[in-house]
Amino acid sequence: MLYGRAAEQELIDGLLRDVAEGRPGTLVVRGEAGIGKSAMLEYAAARTQARVLRVTGVPSEADLPFAALHVLLRPVLDRVPALPPQQSDALLGALGLGGANRGDRFLGDRFLAGLATLSLLVEVSATTPLVCLIDDAHWLDGESADALLFAARRLDAERVAMLFSAREAEGGFSGRGLPELRLGRLGPEAAGRLVAKHAADLPLAVRVQLVAEAQGNPLALVELPSMLTPEQRFGGHTPMSFAFGTATPVLDRVFTGFRDRIEALPAATRVCLLAAALHDQGDLGVLSAALEPFGASLDDFAAAERAGLVRVGVSGVTFRHPLVRTAVVLAGDVAARMAAHRALAAAVDDDRRAWHLAAVTTRPDAAVAEDLEKLALRARQRGGQAAVSAAYARAAELSADPAEATRRWIAAASAAVEAGLWRRAGELVAEARRRTVPLAPPVLAELAMVRAKLEAEAGRPLAAVRLLHEAAAQVTDVPIVLSLLSVAGYLTWSSAPHPDQLALARRTEELNPPGGGRAAALRSINSGFRRMLEGDAVTTYSFPELSDDAAAMPVELRMVIVHHAMVRADLDGMLDHAEAMVGECRSEGRLGRLPQALTVRAIGEILGGRHRSARATVAQAVSLAADVGQPLWSGYLAGVQAWLSAAAGREQECLALGADALRDAERRAWMPGGCWAEYARVLLDLGAGRYEAVLDRLDRTAVGSSRYAFVWRYAWPDYVEAAVRAGDPDRAADLLGRYAEWVGATGQDRPRAVLLRVRALLAPDGEADGLFQRALELHARAGQPFDEARTRLLYGEWQRRHQRRSAARAQLEAAREAFDDLDAVPWSARAAAELRATGVSLPDCGSTDDVLAELTPQELQVVRLAVTGASNREIGAQLFLSPRTVASHLYKAFPKLGVTSRAELSRLMPLD
Numbered sequence: 001m002l003y004g005r006a007a008e009q010e011l012i013d014g015l016l017r018d019v020a021e022g023r024p025g026t027l028v029v030r031g032e033a034g035i036g037k038s039a040m041l042e043y044a045a046a047r048t049q050a051r052v053l054r055v056t057g058v059p060s061e062a063d064l065p066f067a068a069l070h071v072l073l074r075p076v077l078d079r080v081p082a083l084p085p086q087q088s089d090a091l092l093g094a095l096g097l098g099g100a101n102r103g104d105r106f107l108g109d110r111f112l113a114g115l116a117t118l119s120l121l122v123e124v125s126a127t128t129p130l131v132c133l134i135d136d137a138h139w140l141d142g143e144s145a146d147a148l149l150f151a152a153r154r155l156d157a158e159r160v161a162m163l164f165s166a167r168e169a170e171g172g173f174s175g176r177g178l179p180e181l182r183l184g185r186l187g188p189e190a191a192g193r194l195v196a197k198h199a200a201d202l203p204l205a206v207r208v209q210l211v212a213e214a215q216g217n218p219l220a221l222v223e224l225p226s227m228l229t230p231e232q233r234f235g236g237h238t239p240m241s242f243a244f245g246t247a248t249p250v251l252d253r254v255f256t257g258f259r260d261r262i263e264a265l266p267a268a269t270r271v272c273l274l275a276a277a278l279h280d281q282g283d284l285g286v287l288s289a290a291l292e293p294f295g296a297s298l299d300d301f302a303a304a305e306r307a308g309l310v311r312v313g314v315s316g317v318t319f320r321h322p323l324v325r326t327a328v329v330l331a332g333d334v335a336a337r338m339a340a341h342r343a344l345a346a347a348v349d350d351d352r353r354a355w356h357l358a359a360v361t362t363r364p365d366a367a368v369a370e371d372l373e374k375l376a377l378r379a380r381q382r383g384g385q386a387a388v389s390a391a392y393a394r395a396a397e398l399s400a401d402p403a404e405a406t407r408r409w410i411a412a413a414s415a416a417v418e419a420g421l422w423r424r425a426g427e428l429v430a431e432a433r434r435r436t437v438p439l440a441p442p443v444l445a446e447l448a449m450v451r452a453k454l455e456a457e458a459g460r461p462l463a464a465v466r467l468l469h470e471a472a473a474q475v476t477d478v479p480i481v482l483s484l485l486s487v488a489g490y491l492t493w494s495s496a497p498h499p500d501q502l503a504l505a506r507r508t509e510e511l512n513p514p515g516g517g518r519a520a521a522l523r524s525i526n527s528g529f530r531r532m533l534e535g536d537a538v539t540t541y542s543f544p545e546l547s548d549d550a551a552a553m554p555v556e557l558r559m560v561i562v563h564h565a566m567v568r569a570d571l572d573g574m575l576d577h578a579e580a581m582v583g584e585c586r587s588e589g590r591l592g593r594l595p596q597a598l599t600v601r602a603i604g605e606i607l608g609g610r611h612r613s614a615r616a617t618v619a620q621a622v623s624l625a626a627d628v629g630q631p632l633w634s635g636y637l638a639g640v641q642a643w644l645s646a647a648a649g650r651e652q653e654c655l656a657l658g659a660d661a662l663r664d665a666e667r668r669a670w671m672p673g674g675c676w677a678e679y680a681r682v683l684l685d686l687g688a689g690r691y692e693a694v695l696d697r698l699d700r701t702a703v704g705s706s707r708y709a710f711v712w713r714y715a716w717p718d719y720v721e722a723a724v725r726a727g728d729p730d731r732a733a734d735l736l737g738r739y740a741e742w743v744g745a746t747g748q749d750r751p752r753a754v755l756l757r758v759r760a761l762l763a764p765d766g767e768a769d770g771l772f773q774r775a776l777e778l779h780a781r782a783g784q785p786f787d788e789a790r791t792r793l794l795y796g797e798w799q800r801r802h803q804r805r806s807a808a809r810a811q812l813e814a815a816r817e818a819f820d821d822l823d824a825v826p827w828s829a830r831a832a833a834e835l836r837a838t839g840v841s842l843p844d845c846g847s848t849d850d851v852l853a854e855l856t857p858q859e860l861q862v863v864r865l866a867v868t869g870a871s872n873r874e875i876g877a878q879l880f881l882s883p884r885t886v887a888s889h890l891y892k893a894f895p896k897l898g899v900t901s902r903a904e905l906s907r908l909m910p911l912d
Contacts, residue, residue, distance in 0.1 A: 004190025065384020185216025420629015
């Protein structure tokens with residue numbers, strides 16, 4: 001029975017009812033130590049009729065990747081073969097059960113393991129509802145926490161509930177995005193009843209004082225009575241050791257009570273407790289072997305059981321409370337702890353052996369350091385970057401050779417960055433730099449890349465560039481140099497304006513390796529960066545195209561080339577290669593790179609007029625960037641989201657997202673997200689008819705400089721249109737010339753069509769009609785729905801003004817339908833207004849025929865893939881959803897689309 005928790009119990013009951021009825025649920029129970037978090041999870045276990053999976057986080061396993069996940073899923077691992085091969089391989093590899101490698105490509109990424117975890121839970125719940133209880137989540141290893149949170153955030157239509165408990169003051173478990181239940185202290189009445197239950201023999205006066213002492217903490221209310229002396233129990237005059245009014249926190253007093261009880265136990269029992277506390281898993285076979293050298297056995301746990309400190313069962317040793325385990329460790333002296341670690345190292349045969357040996361190694365030891373490095377390599381194969389970092393760091397501490405120590409510190413820092421542990425990475429880099437030893441070129445480059453990432457994250461991108469230059473000047477390995485200079489060139493160009501930018505761009509060119517192939521490609525890219533910083537508006541020819549063997553390029557170089565296919569207006573190539581990178585990230589489990597690849601794909605979709613697809617892509621990228629700890633891309637994506645909101649006419653959403661992106665850009669001195677936010681305001685004002693605002697904003701941000709021309713080239717036609725509508729067409733003459741020069745250099749039909757459109761706006765009446773028609777011919781060849789609809793809108797307006805109403809209606813109706821398909825509300829409204837001016841009767845509200853507008857971004861993604869014939873399982877694997885969630889999205893989408901089966905979806909193609 002729980003006292004004073006009626007509301008909390010009702011919340012748990014509701015969650016359990018939901019899962020029994022087929023609705024998922026998640027909850028994080030937070031509070032201080034002893035407040036009753038575990039009791040709430042026990043209540044859930046007792047109340048549910050569902051199958052229960054359980055795990056409790058323990059401190060000593062925090063550096064063992066996927067240790068907690070293994071414990072949680074162990075009872076259902078027989079269902080793993082039912083998962084898609086990629087997911088089963090990833091999960092088994094993560095758990096150290098084989099199957100993680102195909103050739104030399106690692107599949108055990110911790111977030112791919114999260115998807116596999118979700119799929120496995122769904123698979124199990126297909127036959128019975130499932131409740132997962134994760135206690136002491138603040139002590140989970142980072143990889144298990146990531147995988148479980150990844151799964152929990154994606155529950156949608158599954159019969160799965162996940163309940164976590166975590167201490168309020170611990171920062172290791174964020175639970176971001178999940179509902180929370182914060183447990184407060186018990187009130188006097190509930191506290192009094194709890195004391196009365198556990199200490200009914202005490203006089204009322206003593207119980208009242210205990211209630212006051214415990215300060216509403218349930219653990220204290222239960223444990224403090226056992227700390228009383230016989231005289232205190234019966235109200236004698238001897239003061240309580242935890243007397244009322246003392247400054248000692250109540251939990252410290254409980255902890256002291258546990259330690260006193262431990263110290264009163266027989267020596268053999270204390271040895272048993274210490275071994276169990278340091279082993280954590282409490283496995284009886286291991287403990288029995290570890291106790292033999294001390295002349296102790298499992299029988300010696302009996303005294304601790306009688307003292308209420310542990311429970312011993314067939315599944316192992318369970319401590320009464322985490323504070324008991326801590327008290328056991330602190331009650332033993334250093335000699336006892338080291339002896340227990342040695343015994344445990346001899347008793348285990350897995351990764352724990354290396355950690356036990358490391359715990360008793362107090363001076364450099366090459367053999368132990370090598371064991372830890374091997375452990376790190378195994379952890380990397382399993383996707384445990386946080387564990388990789390921890391193992392490398394301890395190996396570095398135990399390395400006798402300064403060069404080896406430095407190499408390992410750097411490897412630890414690199415893994416910490418991959419795990420999103422930015423502060424820890426900075427500490428590890430500082431350790432590496434304390435040693436002035438020569439570094440091998442690959443190690444030197446790795447240090448430079450880690451330091452550069454830290455500098456960029458801290459808002460100092462040009463400092464990052466200098467570090468990359470320094471390393472590139474000392475390295476001769478061409479692929480490594482290409483990686484370093486690809487990042488250096490991009491950071492130089494995309495940083496906030498600074499007097500050193502041009503000099504740094506020139507230095508990047510100087511460091512470029514000679515020769516053709518990839519070196520020539522990088523040389524062209526960085527030449528283009530430099531020329532744009534010098535004010536050259538036309539550098540299309542400076543950017544190489546991606547060849548069919550692009551996958552063999554250094555990933556940094558490839559990403560830059562794909563991203564900047566927009567300079568050549570090669571949107572088809574940009575989308576094809578971005579899609580390929582997205583697919584590779586998914587198939588290889590490299591989800592850490594996926595937010596960047598998705599960002600590039602979203603930009604290609606926007607520029608290609610595929611707004612709905614772009615919204616779904618961005619939504620997925622935002623979620624993943626948060627999951628994998630990449631705030632740099634979160635800020636960029638906020639700007640891209642703002643543009644999509646502007647196209648849809650969602651003004652407040654656009655302004656809020658744009659403000660976020662601009663703040664992030666200013667803080668990081670890194671401008672791409674901010675440029676998209678400014679571009680979003682341009683489009684928002686243009687759609688709303690605020691033409692002077694368009695001109696003023698573009699004059700401030702784009703027209704005065706070609707620095708961010710990758711984005712602004714696509715906004716220059718907006719400037720021309722705004723100038724014409726504002727009655728000042730001469731204002732756009734210079735920019736139109738620059739735009740025409742760029743269009744000519746690209747040789748692409750899409751920008752040529754837009755150029756013809758804006759020239760038609762400026763042309764005499766005798767020429768405008770022909771220009772509009774030629775623009776539409778090019779649109780028909782190239783395919784860019786948003787720009788084509790805008791051309792039809794302007795053409796229809798021109799025809800209406802020239803009394804060609806019938807022809808105008810055809811263009812305006814086509815424009816309105818296209819805008820509706822794109823959810824471009826203000827543009828559709830303009831087309832509708834023009835149609836009414838031609839005499840067409842339309843309802844005042846927007847179109848009701850746009851069924852796709854009713855879909856959520858995720859429903860749209862699911863439908864797009866379903867149209868291709870992909871199964872629910874295949875769709876789920878691509879979108880990081882369970883098959884059941886995919887089925888739920890289709891179930892919700894069918895009525896919105898007016899279809900009853902997947903077969904009918906084909907008539908909705910194309911979706912953009």
